[in-house]
Amino acid sequence: MENKEQLDRIRHSCAHLLAAAVLDLYPGAHNAIGPAIENGFYQDFDLGDKKITEEDLPRIEEKMREILKTWDSFQINEVSVEQARKDFAHNPYKLELIEAFAKEGKSITETKQGGFLDLCKGGHVHHPKNDSKHFRLLSLAGAYWKGDVHNKMLTRVYGTAFKTKQELDDYLRMVEETKKRDHKKLGRELELFLFDETAPGMAYWLPNGLIVYNTLYDYAREQYKNFGYQEVATPMINKKELYETSGHWEHYRSDMFISPMSFLTNESDDPLQGSEVFGVKPMNCPNAMRIFAFKTRSYHTLPLRFAETSSLHRFELSGTLNGLFRIRQFRQDDAHIFITQDQIEEEFSHTMKMVAKMYEPFDLSYRLRLGTRPEKFMGETKDWEHAEKMLKNALDASGIEYVTAEGEGAFYGPKVDILMKDSLGREWQTGTIQLDFQQPKRFKLEYIEKDGSAKNPTVIHRAIYGSFERFLGILIEHYAGKFPLWLAPVQLALLPIADRHVEYAKKLYQDFSKEGIRVTLQDSQSTLQAKIREATLQKVPYMGIIGDKEITDEVISIRSREGEDLGKLSLSQFLQKLKEDIDKKA
């Protein structure tokens, strides 16, 4: 933690340095704020009618190095409001901050180094000249003043800094490595999926990608059986009344629903004027409620677990789309579990066990985040308290690390989010488990209790992968495209050395295919080296080389994508090894 604080000091100092350099190079520019952030620092600028482009960054960096020579120390002085107003009379952003601090009764401090004066609360290195010299400017972005869309868009310059040159270089190398693993790049190279301008924000799944997708789905289905789920499918397009009942139409109409449409009727060109207005479903819950309502339900049948993986569509803003990570059409390994109030803790534990099982094959570590009652919430405080207590009990019992995020629950109930850490140490939110008392009531759902009375069930909404799309995107980057055998689109590439080996290779191809192995036969007119290269670039886990020796001895020479020679194995020996590894999901 001490390290983190020191790093923040280094970076915060660099943010000042960046401000000094830009103000020097762009007279009339104003700097706004410039904090240290998770991976570096930034500084926001109002450049008037001037612009900074990526090409200017080296020049700014050079200026920073020049100015840094004159920065021996940071001097922090507390000043009066009047003095601060005078010092920053030219800078409307600093003035706004000064007025805000004056109102709050905070003391106002200024920092001065070299000839540069800034408004600052402190937190710098002692000797910038020596301590803050390993920095690099990285990128530019627009950002609103105070993060508010109604305010002016400022130019944000991002950079990073480290204590040593070694650490800086390591970080920059890691950034390069991340770029190489980019799932959008690998998605093309490995022919997994494509994005096309005919359908912005929606993936076309290519044969290889769909194999991985369906393999993830198959695994989820296997677990449905083990954990007592039943799979259902419900309509994609529903009358808006369904979403009015659930509350989604009112809460999310503009940001969730792809344009409402008039369906089955042709009364008007304006879909909202037709008497029958429909929406493309952005979530499955309302339909799940209708399935529960299908017949009279008894307490005997609870928990009742319905899994559904229908396609969902959400209107994500164009600028937020990002490959498979943020997408407009996706499927979730979604489920709705109907329970009694008394079953919350037990069912939550049951769900946590399923989470553990589902994540087991991916060698990903994860932690949990409990979101409690938000400021704006629906329902009774006592129900919330009961539910939160049940969740906490179950979390404690699970033994998995978790943090509590106060006020971060959904408006209809508390929730637990699953945060997954990938091989580069990046954290992603994937699954979520949410309690809901509201929708069952809005849909007037009831089950018959032991004593014959009718009661509202409670619902657990949960998705474990989250969306298949996002989860797969994470896996692609986690594995750098080298899927484990059970997920690999092609598990074995057969490489005959010369034409006379093709016939035998074809027979092997048939044998492996019959046994359910995903195998390809590379029988083009190229050298063995070229075939190996091709299969390695496609990240096929195993290559089976077939030449004269192999045919004589009825074996296959096995090479891994890592270049390892696994020796000569007979068909049955190798098949057994493959099947074992696939079963183990190794």
Added chain:
RNA sequence: GCCGAAGUAACUCAGUGGUAGAGUAGCUCUUUCGUAAAGAGCAAGUCGUGGGUUCAAGUCCCACCUUCGGCUCCA
């Protein structure tokens, strides 16, 4: 949506107003090869789309589409 950048052959990219290019992939032929790229040839482009300026536009201007980096981190 907003700020910034990009879009040229299937892919990666070069091309600053005057005849659209390279490498890779593809196809054809030759080669039949032992653990990461054999050789030769051929074919392949509405230069994202639509307007405009100009004798002349991939290149300059305008609008739109798509993609990417950001828009949460608070002196």
